[in-house]
Amino acid sequence: MTVNVIPAVNLEGYFEYGPAPGDYTWQTDPQTVDAGAVLEHALTGLDSNSRYYYRLRHRPAGDDGPFSAAPEHSFHTQRPEGEAFTFVVQADPHLDDKSDEEVYRQTLSNEA
Numbered sequence: 001m002t003v004n005v006i007p008a009v010n011l012e013g014y015f016e017y018g019p020a021p022g023d024y025t026w027q028t029d030p031q032t033v034d035a036g037a038v039l040e041h042a043l044t045g046l047d048s049n050s051r052y053y054y055r056l057r058h059r060p061a062g063d064d065g066p067f068s069a070a071p072e073h074s075f076h077t078q079r080p081e082g083e084a085f086t087f088v089v090q091a092d093p094h095l096d097d098k099s100d101e102e103v104y105r106q107t108l109s110n111e112a
Contacts, residue, residue: 001042001043001046001052001075001077002040002041002042002043003015003040003041003043003054004038004039004040004041005038005039005056006036006037006038006039007033007035007036007037007039007058008035008036009035009060009061010032010033010034010035010060010061010062011032011033011039011058011059011060011061012030012031012032012033012058012059012060012061012062012063012067013030013031013033013039013056013057013058013059013067014027014028014029014030014031014041014056014057014067015027015028015041015043015054015055015056015057016054016055016057017043017052017053017054017055018052018053018054019050019051019052019053020053021053021072021074022053022072023053024053024054024055026043026044026045027057028041028042028043032061033061034061046077047077048077048078048079048080049076049077049078049079049080049083050076050077051074051075051076051077052074052075052076052077053072053073053074054072054073054074054075055069055070055071055072055073056069056070057069057070058070088111090108090111
């Protein structure tokens with residue numbers, strides 16, 4: 001699994017990850033990245049067909065203070081071949097005068 005962020009400011013960051021919410025068994029090495037560049041890390045040592053939780057820890061580049069924690073997210077590693085799964089893709093709806101807000105609300109409800 002590869003995770004990445006494109007920060008708006010220069011920062012130093014790393015990812016914590018593990019098998020349960022708030023249980024970050026592993027972490028990547030900190031890297032410094034310029035604003036607009038990609039901070040990318042490979043999360044290794046993962047089992048197949050398993051859910052993992054991760055979050056970014058970050059601080060301003062050049063700062064010796066503590067790292068702040070971004071919100072936690074999760075992902076599921078590859079399932080066995082032939083096993084069914086469901087996913088949703090949400091794009092920018094570009095709501096304008098030609099859009100039906102009720103249709104969009106129903107779409108969001110269906111996704112949830």
